[in-house]
Amino acid sequence: MKALRLHAYGKNFYKNLSVEELDRPQPGINDVVIEVDAAALNPVDYKMARGKVKIVLDPPKPFSLGFDVAGTIIAKGMNVLDFKIGDQIYAKVPWSQMGTIATHCLIDQEYLAIVPSSISMQEAAGLPLVGCTVMDSFRIGKLQKGMKILILGGSGGIGSFAIQYAKYLGAEVFTTTSTKNLEWVKALGADHVIDYTKEDYRKKAQGVDFVYDTLGGPHTSRSIRLIQKGGTIISIAGHYDTDTLKEVGVPSIYIRINQMAMSVLLLRMRLKKITYKHVWSQPNREKLEEIARLVDAGKIRPIIDRVYPFEEALDAFYYLQTNRAKGKVVVTIGK
Numbered sequence: 615m616k617a618l619r620l621h622a623y624g625k626n627f628y629k630n631l632s633v634e635e636l637d638r639p640q641p642g643i644n645d646v647v648i649e650v651d652a653a654a655l656n657p658v659d660y661k662m663a664r665g666k667v668k669i670v671l672d673p674p675k676p677f678s679l680g681f682d683v684a685g686t687i688i689a690k691g692m693n694v695l696d697f698k699i700g701d702q703i704y705a706k707v708p709w710s711q712m713g714t715i716a717t718h719c720l721i722d723q724e725y726l727a728i729v730p731s732s733i734s735m736q737e738a739a740g741l742p743l744v745g746c747t748v749m750d751s752f753r754i755g756k757l758q759k760g761m762k763i764l765i766l767g768g769s770g771g772i773g774s775f776a777i778q779y780a781k782y783l784g785a786e787v788f789t790t791t792s793t794k795n796l797e798w799v800k801a802l803g804a805d806h807v808i809d810y811t812k813e814d815y816r817k818k819a820q821g822v823d824f825v826y827d828t829l830g831g832p833h834t835s836r837s838i839r840l841i842q843k844g845g846t847i848i849s850i851a852g853h854y855d856t857d858t859l860k861e862v863g864v865p866s867i868y869i870r871i872n873q874m875a876m877s878v879l880l881l882r883m884r885l886k887k888i889t890y891k892h893v894w895s896q897p898n899r900e901k902l903e904e905i906a907r908l909v910d911a912g913k914i915r916p917i918i919d920r921v922y923p924f925e926e927a928l929d930a931f932y933y934l935q936t937n938r939a940k941g942k943v944v945v946t947i948g949k
């Protein structure tokens with residue numbers, strides 16, 4: 615089998631990546647082995663390659679990259695009874711099985727589901743990480759029918775799924791994007807699309823109940839200003855809350871440093887009775903089955919920006935790192 619492997623972290627990590635020949639994995643009792651049709655990239659892939667995630671995940675090098683995948687089962691362990699050889703599945707693999715930008719990969723049966731029947735394998739590969747992250751975020755933030763939500767970054771992989779899922783839940787959706795993306799983001803169902811290059815979303819989305827912060831940096835702080843008292847900010851890219859850091863097993867010294875860095879922000883949130891949580895996606899079979907139901911019922915449309923062949927996987931990384939992707943960036947592996 616072949617896999618895209620990283621040999622060293624670095625800002626210019628491209629020179630440390632290469633496609634290499636490896637032994638095909640053998641399934642453990644709870645695993646399947648799949649022949650990969652397509653793998654989707656996520657910002658976590660380049661953040662990992664740059665060494666930005668090593669506080670929580672620092673595998674021995676070289677290691678294979680990629681979390682999202684769709685493919686066909688070619689072998690399975692003795693405890694795998696719900697899936698058979700030949701099933702087409704999709705998954706976001708757990709950290710310990712990272713390496714989906716490859717011809718084959720191993721997946722624990724708890725992390726996969728049958729692909730939605732109405733879409734291609736390339737489209738299916740782009741759904742697991744963003745879909746499960748958004749579902750987790752809105753469940754934890756208790757997004758409900760009638761609530762007003764601001765989704766920062768409506769045209770990204772996360773934002774394009776989040777708009778559709780928030781509409782499905784019955785929320786009124788405000789979102790930000792740049793001029794070139796206004797029309798298609800509106801077509802995803804957003805009620806109010808704010809061009810952040812021309813308008814100030816702090817004024818346009820004043821008084822929302824919920825902010826979904828997919829940008830981090832100054833945007834988390836700005837969200838405090840615009841959200842109504844008692845609202846909820848869920849971030850997937852901004853400051854970490856202590857509970858989340860404990861959940862992912864970060865050393866206590868780092869947790870203390872983070873608490874100090876967040877103290878002013880936390881105080882401002884407390885004064886406004888805001889609930890804040892940094893969510894880490896926790897994909898599993900149940901959530902993937904729910905995504906498949908929503909896709910096949912026409913409630914969620916997979917949004918693919920660009921598709922690259924395996925030999926051009928580095929170009930796919932280059933493109934995603936521009937931070938301008940409109941939906942998902944996918945690498946095709948098989949056939």
Ligand SMILES: NC(=O)c1ccc[n+]([C@@H]2O[C@H](COP(=O)([O-])OP(=O)(O)OC[C@H]3O[C@@H](n4cnc5c(N)ncnc54)[C@H](OP(=O)(O)O)[C@@H]3O)[C@@H](O)[C@H]2O)c1
Pocket residue numbers: 656657658743744747766767768769770771772773790791792793795810828829849850851893894895934937938939940941
């Ligand atoms: N915690 C978790 O479990 C988790 C899970 C998934 C993702 N994440 C994080 O969430 C973030 C978003 O992920 P993604 O997959 O959506 O990334 P992405 O697809 O690469 O996002 C690209 C999009 O961001 C938009 N964008 C960039 N700057 C913007 C700004 N100032 N205002 C509004 N939109 C802006 C761009 O639109 P324009 O071209 O119009 O600017 C582009 O469409 C990343 O940092 C990722 O690491 C975290």
